[in-house]
Amino acid sequence: MQQQSHLERPGEDIFRKPPHAFMPSAYWFWHSVPDEATCRAQLADFKAQGFGTVLIQARLAMPVTDYLSAPFIAAYRCAIAIAAELGLKTGIYDDYNWISGHAGGRTVAGHDHLRERHLFWSAGSDRDGEISGIRPPFVDGMGPDIVAWQYEEGRVEWCEWSIEAAILSATTAPHDPEQIVEVTLETRIVSSDATGCRFAFDGAVPEGHVLTVFVSARSTTSRLINYLLPEAASRFIEVGLEPLIEPLRAFVPDTLGFVFYDQPAAGFYRWDQISGHLGNSLLFSQALPSAVEAETGLSFAKALAALVHEVGADTARLRAQFFAAYSSRMNEAFFGTLRKWCERTGIALTGHEILPHVSAWSLNGGFTSIDPRVAPAVDFFGVDAFRHETAVDANNFIPQLAPKLGDSVARANGRSRCAVETYASALRTPVRAAGQWELTLETLRAHVIRLHCLGMRQHVWHGVYQTDGRDDDPTPFTNPRFDFAPGINFEPWWPYHGLFAEESARLSAFMEPAKPLAPVAIFYPLYTAWAEGPRHSHARHVGAWCEGLLELGCDFMFVSESDLAAAKVSNGQIEAAGLTFDAVVLPSVTVLKSDAVLQSLDRFGEDGGRVWSSGDLPRTCCEAKTGSSSVLRSTHSADAPTLQELAKLVSDLPDRGVTISATMPRRPWTWIGAEPDGGWRVVVFNDGDDPGGCEIAFNSAMRCEMWSPADGDIAALADCDRLSVVLEAQELRCFRFLPAAAAGQCASTLSSLPSADGISTVLDGVWNFAVDGGPASASLSVDAGWEEQGFASFSGTGFYFREIAIETEGEWLLEVPEAHTAVSVRVDERLCGRRGWRPYRFSLGRLAKGIHRLEIAVSNTAANRYYRNTPYQGDMQDPSGLTAPPRLVLLQES
Missing domain, CATH: 2.60.40.1180 (Golgi alpha-mannosidase II)
Structure with a gap:
């Protein structure tokens, strides 16, 4: 067939030589302040293995006093200058360890008013002024290592206790907000200390009523900021970002192009008296009440009541509107301030917020212990509007929601696809930070390819290490070896990483010129999530629709309420966020911002489009735009759809060609x-x-x-x-x-399966074996790994070698049916190929009759070496080397 001209191949140039935007990126973990030689050697190594972008991240092994110190900034500038020489791109990872905004504690140092302030509450039936209180607020599910660096001296302490609202409400059936009585002025703090407060009500609580008191307090020891305060974000920029950017302006934006934020969120506090619909404390600022009152039309006290109690028919609306005001204030204060600074500085803003769905398909199937509404962890479309580029994170090496939602929010904001940070948490032990030194390059590659199919443009690895830590020390975090391992540059298979990196970059570049064929739009239930909370069925239904559609090979995207409300309908299709859909899914949606989206779906259904719904149906619209009720026409299932139900729906979709x-x-x-x-x-x-x-x-x-x-x-x-x-x-x-x-x-x-001439030889039995840097050779069977044959804790490269007799001259192939985990093959000292994943098949070229020396080098994982003498080893060792006999195959006889 005649070759197409270059002009007919959009993206050919970037496919053959992908630019940095498609190449893998990585956090570079600094465990101490490096010298120039270390920077030069490691950056050159990262470039050689296919990384295009590096972000320096100071980790917990580095004393927090070193972060942003003069030696740190000097080393940072040295590293960026070397990256520029090498043609690498860099970005600023914006904080020490993670949780953006604290600048290693510098943001709040000397500015205590910027430390996180939270709203707590207590609801009881105390009578006649009996004293109650809040004691003690604690961080739920946070280990001692995290507490030690987020809080000065590892102590969680509070001050400035203040009553913000107090109400009397009936304990009987749901009632109208007008029946709630505000008694803020009759309630007072009677004592307080670093762990809590006690308050008293000067009046009498009527029979059948409950007194609910909302109290704010500021942490005296937390290094985390109050994200509702724009001045906190400004201070963070002043002490955390500008000291880095100022000596690097010559590298902006060609080498240093962006700032990357990571999971900005205050502490997820619980306390003994917590009750009601909300699972964690709320951030509080003096500007929050007026924002809530403007959104809800009620006083702050009565709006708060809906978070703790049922207040009749308006409960869902009030909860949704409260969090609309709360989230808008937080987004504008933190992300808005950062974006304005980035634009003044000439760099891009990217990063990711907390994703409660990380490692899951259900919207809240990852971080199940938190209520995401108190953090920037629900309004993903709104947060993304402040970014220049979209980023999400993924935990472990399984398909999950994050890249698909990331691609969706990017398209809603005029972009496409996203960066995906991947980190590994331990599977063998409850200590998640111990990570997975057992990771193979095949597992990583498969994960990254799936992420590309789900909407990723660039993979961000978490991370490459400055050091591999210490032996015989299982301490998480501070021993770098167990700081969300693996540091893949210390994996024995690391020299093969470049093969994977080139393939990943080209795959991403191949996908770039095209829009995904996604016949189904899944409505992102933002107001439902705010009103109902993370345990409502919408979260599970989202996951069921996603997994079922993927199982059937039917692609989908998420759409926001604003995009769907403004969508164009024609010829049985609906156009939203730059994509055209044949069907729209409502996953147990109960609350909408307005009825405009229902009107849009009605038009879509009348035009022949398909509306599918499951679980609960819409019953509350916070704003009535049209002044008329809408009749939702949908194919409905009472529970999350089964795969059989989904298959029937998908089979009815029109043929796209x-x-x-x-x-x-x-x-x-x-x-x-x-x-x-x-x-x-x-x-x-x-x-x-x-x-x-x-x-x-x-x-x-x-x-x-x-x-x-x-x-x-x-x-x-x-x-x-x-x-x-x-x-x-x-x-x-x-x-x-x-x-x-x-x-x-x-x-x-x-x-791609080879056709053979029928002549093959199984190379079983005993082979000679040697390890890299080890003693003289031993004899090993190729039916079992070397960990079972005297090399239990060896991680590195093992060399299998023997002589082979070729009786028929011709083109020969070597098949290695089982290897753990990366393989290179040499014949007579000539390199025949390198593979980091299956199939391990190598062309040996034309071999003449006679005796030849065959060498198979296998590199395993670092698990058997690094987990030795730790509780993370488990009851197994990682397979290593060859575990089945190789086979010689004659492809073509001379």
Whole structure:
């Protein structure tokens, strides 16, 4: 087939040589202030292994007094200058350890009024002035290591106790807010100390009523800031960001291009007297009451009542409006202040807030111990409006919601796709920070490919390490070895990382020119989340829709209420956030900001569109825009939809012109993108353990190209209207299709499985074996790993070697059926190939008759070495080396 011209291949240049925006990025963990030689050596190493962007992050092993010190800033400038020499991009990771805003405690030092201030409450039936109180506020689920660096001297203490509101309300059936009696002036603090307060009511509590008192206090020891105060963000910039940016202005923006914030949030406090609908304390500022009153139309005290009690028909509305005001104030104060500074400075703002869904599909399936409404952890569309680029985080190496939601909020704000930070938490032990030194490059690669299919542009690894820590010390965090391991540059398979990095960058660049074909829009239930809280069914229903649609190979995106309310409807489709959908999902939505979204969905349904709903149905609109009621026409299921129910709904979607059907028991990961000129881009990936396949079908014949992310090659294939693709385990394929001039039907089959001449030799038995830097060679079986044969705690590279007799001259192939975990092969000292993941198959080239020396080098993980003599080892050792005999295969006889 004739090759297409360069002009017909959008994105070809960035595919062959992807720019930094597509290359992997990483946090560079500084455990101490490095010297120039360390900076130069490590940055060169990171570049050699395919990283394009590095963010310096001071970790807990570094004394907090070193952070932002003169030596730290000098080393920081040295590192950025070296990165510029190497052509690396950098960004400012904006704080010590994490939780942006405290600047290692410098923001609040000498400015106590900026420390976090919280609102606590107590509801009881105390009678006739009996004394009650708040005691003691504590941080829930936070380990001693985190408490030690977030609080001065590890002490959680309070001051400035102040009654902000007090109400009397009936304990009987829900009542109207007008029946609530404000008694703030009759309530007073009678004693207080660093751990709590006591207060008294000067009146009498009527029979059948409850006194609820809301008390604020400021922490005297917390290094965290009050995110409701714009002056706290300004002070953070003054002491945390400007000292870094000032000596680096010559590198802005070419080398130093952005600031990255990480999980800004105050403490998630609980206390003995907590009650009601809200699971944690609220931040408080003097400006909050007026913001809440303007949003709800009620006094601050009565609006607060709805957070603790049922107050009749207005309860859901008041809760949603309260958090709309609270979140808006927080977003503008912190993110808005940061954005204005970034724009004045000439750099971009990015980063990620707390994601309660991290490592899960359910909206609140990750951080289940917190109430996300008290933090920037619900209004993802609103937070993203302040960023220049979208970022999220992902925990562990499983498919999850974060990248899909990140891509969605980016598109709603005029961008697309996102950066995804990945960190590992331990699976073998409750100490999550011990991480996963057992991580393989194959696992990391599969995870990153799935993230790309879900909406990621750039992967951010957490992190690459300055040091690998100390032996025989299981202390989390302060021993760098167990600070959310692994530091992948200390993994034995690290020299293979560049193979994966190039492939990942090209995959991302391949996807860039196309918009995802996502027939289904899932409504993001913001006001429902605010009103109902994280334990409501909307969170679970979101997860069920996501997982079911993915299982069926039906892509989807999230849409905000404002985008859906303003959506265009035509020909049975609805256009929102720059994408066109055939169906809209309402996942147990109960509360909306306005009824405009229902009117939009009514128009969509009348035009032939599909509205699917599950669980609860809308019953509250905080604002009535149209003045008329809406009748929601939807296909409804009382509970979260089953896979069978979903399959029936998906089968009714209109044909968009391209379909992918699996021809294997486990469906491969797929992504379909539409080009503006009518072309298609398709990604297929088999992340399973067995070979399989899929069929890509079109309504008419298409011109087909295969773009190889491994090496950047672009090859023309035969025209076809059906392409059958055979996929080996862990095989990734990228295709581009354009309408073909020829009519008619045709089919094509693509397979990378080698065709052999029938001659093969199993290389079983005993091999010679040596370890890198170890003693003289030993003899090992290739039927079991070296950890079972005398090298239990060895992590590194092991060398298997033997002589092989070639009796037939020709092209030979070596198949390594099982290896743990990265492999390179040499014949007669000639390198034949390197692989970090399956299939471990190597072309040996043309071998003449005679005796040849075959060497197989295998690099395992660091787990057996670093978990030795720690509680993190568990009851197993990681498999290492070869665990099945290799096989020689004759491909073509001379």
